[in-house]
Amino acid sequence: GAVVSQHPSWVICKSGTSVKIECRSLDFQATTMFWYRQFPKQSLMLMATSNEGSKATYEQGVEKDKFLINHASLTLSTLTVTSAHPEDSSFYICSAPSPWGGEQYFGPGTRLTVT
Amino acid sequence: DAKTTQPTSMDCAEGRAANLPCNHSTISGNEYVYWYRQIHSQGPQYIIHGLKNNETNEMASLIITEDRKSSTLILPHATLRDTAVYYCIVRDRGNSGYALNFGKGTSLLVTP
Numbered sequence: 001g002a003v004v005s006q007h008p009s010w011v012i013c014k015s016g017t018s019v020k021i022e023c024r025s026l027d028f029q030a031t032t033m034f035w036y037r038q039f040p041k042q043s044l045m046l047m048a049t050s051n052e053g054s055k056a057t058y059e060q061g062v063e064k065d066k067f068l069i070n071h072a073s074l075t076l077s078t079l080t081v082t083s084a085h086p087e088d089s090s091f092y093i094c095s096a097p098s099p100w101g102g103e104q105y106f107g108p109g110t111r112l113t114v115t
Numbered sequence: 116d117a118k119t120t121q122p123t124s125m126d127c128a129e130g131r132a133a134n135l136p137c138n139h140s141t142i143s144g145n146e147y148v149y150w151y152r153q154i155h156s157q158g159p160q161y162i163i164h165g166l167k168n169n170e171t172n173e174m175a176s177l178i179i180t181e182d183r184k185s186s187t188l189i190l191p192h193a194t195l196r197d198t199a200v201y202y203c204i205v206r207d208r209g210n211s212g213y214a215l216n217f218g219k220g221t222s223l224l225v226t227p
Contacts, residue, residue: 044153098211102208
């Protein structure tokens with residue numbers, strides 16, 4: 001089946017620094033990718049939609065200047081958490097719609113810890 | 116997308132069938148039922164989907180009632196690795212370009 005990868009799988013950074021997370025579709029092209037955030041014992045919450053060739057769209061309450069999204073190519077989207085704070089510590093997951101059907105493929109997630 | 120209701124948690128003995136119910140009474144005619152699961156600290160995984168006929172693949176079976184207001188995901192021989200949160204999501208297949216709306220799902224615990 002189709003594969004979506006994320007890098008890194010986990011990262012620890014200091015407060016005030018920036019962290020970039022990559023999401024790649026390995027065997028298909030994705031003009032759209034989605035970024036979710038998941039806090040402990042909670043469900044996935046959509047943060048933003050990454051669109052190749054245009055600006056990302058953000059969900060209400062998500063700061064677009066803090067969470068920078070760049071859909072660099074048809075197989076790569078990046079999420080940069082700028083000036084990270086401890087409250088940004090979370091599990092970040094990306095997904096891409098299947099080009100063959102209605103399902104979506106998810107990356108394995110990136111665990112971000114801000115100290 | 117139509118709203119779904121799932122039990123918060125369920126237990127199942129290893130080797131037995133796990134039957135996970137989902138209610139979607141407001142489903143419309145062109146909406147499919149999708150099931151995903153999320154094993155702890157991993158990304159969600161697609162399991163199966165269906166419109167109105169029962170479906171089976173290598174992972175599970177999906178039984179949809181005739182009125183389509185509810186469905187059951189069946190893991191025929193649950194293993195410890197099936198312990199996960201299972202999400203039932205109803206959506207129009209034409210909306211595949213949109214993000215999924217995850218509810219709380221059912222936390223399935225498979226015990227030895």
